[in-house]
Amino acid sequence: MLLRIIREQLRPYRGSIALLIALQLAGTIASLYLPSLNGRIIDQGVARGDTGYIMSAGGWMLAVSLIQIAATVAATYLGARAAASLGRDLRGRIFERVGDFSAQELSRFGAPTLISRNTNDVTQIQTLVFMGLAMMVSAPIMMVGGIVMALREDVGLSWLVAVAVPLLAVSVALVVRRMLPQFHVMQESVDWVNRILREQITGIRVVRAFVREDHERERFAEANTQYTGTALAVGRLQALVFPIVMLIFNVSTVAVLWFGAHRVEDGQMQIGALTAFMAYLMQILMSVMMATFMSMMIPRASVSAGRIAEVLDTESSVHAPVAPVRLPEGAASVELRGVEFAYPGADVPVLQGISFAASPGRTTAIIGSTGAGKSTLLSLIPRLYDVTGGSVLLAGVDVRDAALEDVWSRIGLVPQKPYLFTGTVASNLRYGDEDATDDELWEALRIAQAEDFVRVMPGGLEAHIAQGGTNVSGGQRQRLAIARALVAKPDVYLFDDSFSALDLSTDARLRAALAPVTRDATVIVVAQRVSTIVDADHIVVLEDGAVVGQGTHDQLLETCPTYVEIVESQKSAEEASA
Numbered sequence: 001m002l003l004r005i006i007r008e009q010l011r012p013y014r015g016s017i018a019l020l021i022a023l024q025l026a027g028t029i030a031s032l033y034l035p036s037l038n039g040r041i042i043d044q045g046v047a048r049g050d051t052g053y054i055m056s057a058g059g060w061m062l063a064v065s066l067i068q069i070a071a072t073v074a075a076t077y078l079g080a081r082a083a084a085s086l087g088r089d090l091r092g093r094i095f096e097r098v099g100d101f102s103a104q105e106l107s108r109f110g111a112p113t114l115i116s117r118n119t120n121d122v123t124q125i126q127t128l129v130f131m132g133l134a135m136m137v138s139a140p141i142m143m144v145g146g147i148v149m150a151l152r153e154d155v156g157l158s159w160l161v162a163v164a165v166p167l168l169a170v171s172v173a174l175v176v177r178r179m180l181p182q183f184h185v186m187q188e189s190v191d192w193v194n195r196i197l198r199e200q201i202t203g204i205r206v207v208r209a210f211v212r213e214d215h216e217r218e219r220f221a222e223a224n225t226q227y228t229g230t231a232l233a234v235g236r237l238q239a240l241v242f243p244i245v246m247l248i249f250n251v252s253t254v255a256v257l258w259f260g261a262h263r264v265e266d267g268q269m270q271i272g273a274l275t276a277f278m279a280y281l282m283q284i285l286m287s288v289m290m291a292t293f294m295s296m297m298i299p300r301a302s303v304s305a306g307r308i309a310e311v312l313d314t315e316s317s318v319h320a321p322v323a324p325v326r327l328p329e330g331a332a333s334v335e336l337r338g339v340e341f342a343y344p345g346a347d348v349p350v351l352q353g354i355s356f357a358a359s360p361g362r363t364t365a366i367i368g369s370t371g372a373g374k375s376t377l378l379s380l381i382p383r384l385y386d387v388t389g390g391s392v393l394l395a396g397v398d399v400r401d402a403a404l405e406d407v408w409s410r411i412g413l414v415p416q417k418p419y420l421f422t423g424t425v426a427s428n429l430r431y432g433d434e435d436a437t438d439d440e441l442w443e444a445l446r447i448a449q450a451e452d453f454v455r456v457m458p459g460g461l462e463a464h465i466a467q468g469g470t471n472v473s474g475g476q477r478q479r480l481a482i483a484r485a486l487v488a489k490p491d492v493y494l495f496d497d498s499f500s501a502l503d504l505s506t507d508a509r510l511r512a513a514l515a516p517v518t519r520d521a522t523v524i525v526v527a528q529r530v531s532t533i534v535d536a537d538h539i540v541v542l543e544d545g546a547v548v549g550q551g552t553h554d555q556l557l558e559t560c561p562t563y564v565e566i567v568e569s570q571k572s573a574e575e576a577s578a
């Protein structure tokens with residue numbers, strides 16, 4: 001999985017990676033050459049007092065060092081660029097894929113994990129690739145090259161390499177192996193801390209209203225303590241690595257000096273060769289350590305790759321048609337024919353046998369108790385979900401046969417919980433139509449009964465809107481969402497309980513102002529309040545996901561006991577509050 005993602009993502013950067021490998025090769029060969037040059041200077045220059053040789057070999061050494069530095073800097077730059085580009089492209093791919101998800105996939109994953117997959121998990125892979133490009137090429141060359149060069153300097157001491165390398169690899173690997181499970185726990189602890197913090201922030205009002213702060217504090221402390229405990233355990237192990245490595249490095253140095261000195265004494269080796277051998281041993285051990293650290297990052301990145309692949313491999317349950325049918329221009333009717341819908345995993349459908357037609361120029365209302373399936377029904381029209389039985393027709397075309405953009409561009413949906421984006425009032429309204437003029441925006445606000453409060457907001461149309469629209473009231477948010485739909489001038493308006501947060505007189509004024517602008521459009525209104533829909537041309541009464549009555553207000557009073565019950569209950573509530 002990890003390899004597949006890295007291979008796919010690095011494909012466009014093959015050229016720079018080839019160059020990077022060449023540079024790494026040059027840099028590593030230069031590094032490997034330096035100790036041997038140094039050895040020659042000692043043996044042939046210093047020992048014999050040959051200043052000329054020292055100068056010429058020294059100059060050569062300087063040149064090789066410069067090549068090594070330049071190659072390493074350039075390779076690191078290319079590696080960082082390729083890794084950052086991989087991160088950017090991968091985030092882009094996830095964003096695109098999530099953008100195609102229907103409400104079904106979005107609720108299956110949930111927002112928090114999609115966000116952390118697009119940030120934290122991508123960063124894991126990006127870091128691995130950066131480190132990999134920096135080390136994976138140079139470490140093996142350095143190791144093999146180092147061994148060859150060390151043997152060239154002195155075969156008699158080679159047994160030291162054979163002892164030191166496995167000793168270091170095994171010691172570091174043992175510590176790393178104990179660290180790995182801790183990393184998994186740490187990742188889960190981070191998720192846990194984030195989840196509690198997120199709930200605490202979004203639910204702060206509930207927490208305070210129910211005086212649950214102590215409970216929340218305890219919950220957070222528990223998660224925080226686990227995270228700290230794991231981080232400390234990892235820290236303790238990490239603290240072990242450095243002394244172990246240094247111990248092996250230093251013992252190896254002493255061993256080389258000890259055994260090397262005997263060989264020098266016996267005339268089997270020169271001092272310069274001994275120095276070079278020592279430097280090569282250090283290079284070999286260094287590369288072993290780098291490779292071990294690298295291997296430590298792979299399991300973590302593999303988990304991240306799995307999480308990313310899960311998102312990338314998930315197909316939206318709402319498929320775009322292969323050969324889309326174009327919706328006819330102009331007014332568009334909406335018709336539901338024997339619609340059935342069950343949420344994924346649910347045994348019983350929430351909607352069954354729903355049939356009705358909403359035509360242009362008429363207002364169709366849907367009323368029913370909470371949980372009757374009204375919002376679900378509305379979400380089937382713009383294909384937020386696909387029906388599990390029957391069909392939804394827009395302008396006479398099954399919505400599944402038309403291009404998604406075609407369907408969406410004809411529909412203006414005002415959701416039950418409208419969402420506003422960070423920006424200004426104007427930028428939010430222009431979601432409906434980017435080219436709308438200020439006058440058009442004011443006109444939409446006037447109809448949506450939002451003009452008065454926007455005029456007194458600092459900056460008017462340019463007034464700041466916080467993420468989600470949290471700096472305006474629920475009723476104001478609803479009216480801004482209605483204005484946004486009006487700016488788009490769609491052929492079909494879907495109002496999902498959009499007037500519920502408005503007082504009765506604002507509700508009445510809004511409906512009166514809406515009537516002329518929606519004259520040619522198909523309007524479907526979901527409502528809880530009978531007063532909101534009493535004048536509708538057609539009312540559909542839903543109960544437990546089925547249509548139990550259709551007609552005008554007066555007809556339903558005669559024919560539909562459920563409707564009468566709703567009317568009566570609201571009447572007695574009004575009387576009680578009067």
Ligand SMILES: Nc1ncnc2c1ncn2[C@@H]1O[C@H](COP(=O)(O)OP(=O)(O)OP(=O)(O)O)[C@@H](O)[C@H]1O
Nearest residue numbers: 107343350368369370371372373374375376377416
């Ligand atoms: N994402 C979901 N997954 C599973 N079941 C769901 C989901 N959303 C809603 N439901 C269920 O579907 C049924 C209908 O919900 P829906 O929101 O359509 O009702 P509603 O009539 O709009 O209610 P209200 O007037 O309270 O908004 C409910 O029983 C609800 O529990």
